[in-house]
Amino acid sequence: MRSTQLALAASIGIPLVSPSFAGTITASSDNRYGAVIYFDGGTQHYLDFAVGEDAPLYQPLPFDDCVVGPAWLACMEANSSYIDLGPGNTIKGLTGSGSLHAQKSAGPGMASAYAHLSFGFTISGLAPGEVQPFSWTGQSTIDHGEVYAKIVGPDTNLVISDPADWNTVVTLPNGSYVMDYLAQAAGLEFPFYNGSVDFSVTLRALPNACSASAGSCYIAHAAAGCNDFACCDQTCVSDPACCTTAWDDACVAAAGESCAPAFLTGEVPNPINGHRYRVVPPMTYDESVAHLAANGYDLVSITSGAEDAWVRHNLLMHVPGLPVYDGRIGLNDIATEGTFLWTSGERASFLRWAPGQPNGGTSEDTVLIRGSDGRWEDVEANRPVIALAETSFGVCGGGGSCFAVHGPGCDDESCCNEICFLDTFCCVIEWDQTCATGATSLCAAAPTGPIVTNPSTGHRYRTLTAGSWLQAEKLARLLGGHLAVIDSAAENEWIRLNILSLPDSPSNAFIGLSDHAVEGTFQWIDRDPSTFTAWAPGEPNNDMGVEDVATIMTNGTWNDIPDTLLRAAIIELPCVGDLDMDAKVTGADLAILLGAWGSVGPIGDISGDGAVDGADLALLLGAWGACPTSNACSPHNTPGSDQPGCTQCVCSIDPFCCASKWDELCVDEAGDECVNACQCGNG
Secondary structure (H helix, E strand, O other), X not given: OOOOOOOHHHHOOOOOOXXXXXXXXXXXXXXXXXXXXXXXXXXXXXXXXXXXXXXXXXXXXXXXXXXXXXXXXXXEEEEEEEEOOOHHHXXXXXXXXXXXXXXXXXXXXXXXXXXXXXXXXXXXXXXXOOOEEEXXXXXXXXXXXXXXXXXXXXXXXXXXXOHXXXXXXXXXXXXXXXXXEEEEXXXXXXXXXXXXXXXXXXXXXXXXXXXXXXXXXXXXXXXXXXXXXXXXXXXXXHOHHHHOOOEOXXXXXXXXXXXXXXXXXOOEEOOOOOOEEEEEEEEOHHHHHHHHHHOOOEEOOOOOHHHHHHHHHHHHOOOOOOOOOOEEEEEEOOOOOOOOEOOOOOEOOOOOXXXXXXXXXXXXOEEEEOOOXXXXXXXXXXXXXXXXXXXXXXXXXXXXXOOOOEOOOOOOHHHXXXXXXXXXXXXXXXXXXXXXXXXXXXXXXXXXXXXXXXXXXXXXXXXEEEEOHHHHHHHHHHOOOEEOOOOOXXXXXXXXXXXXXXXXXXXXXXXXXXXXXXXXXXXEOOOOOOOOOOEOOOOOOOHHHOOOEEEEEOOOOEEEEOOOOOEEEEEEEOOOOXXXXXXXXXXXXXXXXXXXXXXXXXXXXXOOOOEOOHHHHHXXXXXXXXXXXXXXXXXXXXXXXOOHHHHHHHHHHOOHHHHOOEOHHXXXXXXXXXXXXXXXXXX
């Protein structure tokens, strides 16, 4: 069995069997220098350091000295080196770190210290169009100073000047490059600034198996490498087979032991109850409980079929970078064999055991949900598995109205949790007027305007008044739908023309797109795999680090914004029973439902209660036939149509259609000249 112990120290200067790199990286130049200076108003005192004749190229070079005056001090401690410098100057990366201090206490003059690390390297051996990935990581703490780093090469000019921009992956083709890093601290007379900078920077070539499209580092898979660049690199240093053969159980164990992040996802909000959920790397039961308690979370507890279905659909399935997996929840019979309680001590009121479960006797005291079918089974507490975490406010769901003043918490659980995540006072001290006003703003969205049907899909749309993204999705679910999911340019344009381009329409509105689970990876609320996007130039940009949901603007482009901003919303009400999305309910849909019979949704779960059963069959049979359509696509004896944008387009061409009746010619014009607005399918 291969060792799972990592030896991170081996990545600095100790030759190893190299996991495969896409190219060869060679040191080509070395121009490192620095200085410490004080100037007393008449005389400059300084000491500088540089790579010279007595300092061999391509070797570690330390800087360490101070200059001291009666009221000035400038010191620098810095070092830099190539990583794994081998024969022919073959390297795996570049690294530097240091601490600079400059103090000025009185009188004229100034003090400063700076370190300039400049490395040259070349990349060769890549195929045309291939690139070599590097992790470019660093950190800095600055008090009256500055830092910047840059990489310059073929079609490359990457600059980092903000410490918040560190820890990224850069991909470089064949060619010659220079990486510069400058750190400077200054102490000035007016005011009496004392400057300091602490810094570190590393550019390290990643094995070509480390890729964002590879499997999770915390789940075994047949291919080599994994999708967390830093963890992949660290693991492969110890065990090169992880990046050349397969990411097996030994690699997973190493990743979990030495580089597992606190959570595998961001917070995913549930509109049903307002709870926030996250996914935890593989741990034993006790490790998970302790880890979550330290971070303000608990293992998930599930109280209804709808919540159970939501957890499976949004956490066990459809998480970017993770396959369908099994996840531990908080149910256990540790205290009394056969009596299953949640970690809170409450007895379970909802259960969804798989056939023959629980069956573990005294050895299997904890519970997981199977991602494959949503059923529950008992497992050993000491078995490391991925776990599901949640956080919420226990006072939510009881007490008085969310729109009135009273003690902490309020009776709308989802609204209450959202308010209290923004302002904990409301759930700890008092639900005061500020809390009530916030609820009125965030949670009071209501349907407005007509329901408009898209003839090409049979889906119906309407708008909601302003509220938060989560509360809009909650209301959409109560109405039988969800925030709008946009699959194509044609659908996007239809929404623009029929909903956003009319008098009194919102200037922008929420749609069902978010990156709550994994920053930068946007998903539709129904987890539709559509890859269509219509982002405005420069978007999404995650401004201020909190922009997790999307809006559509009047020009049809999208923007990411915080989910607690108040916006109108566009909701989509799918045709009931149309499981294959062909705008009609037929035997094909019935076959899908019967194939999912008895399973845990979402496939076939028309009623939304978490199970596919007789309630869903009744709804499907009740909707049998063609989905609702628009009268814009058929002649009628009244003027205009039920599609506002379509009516506007057709009547601008042929006023008769809005003055007399919508005849066959109007229908032809809807399908030909106004195909984008009318979606009648003639064009």
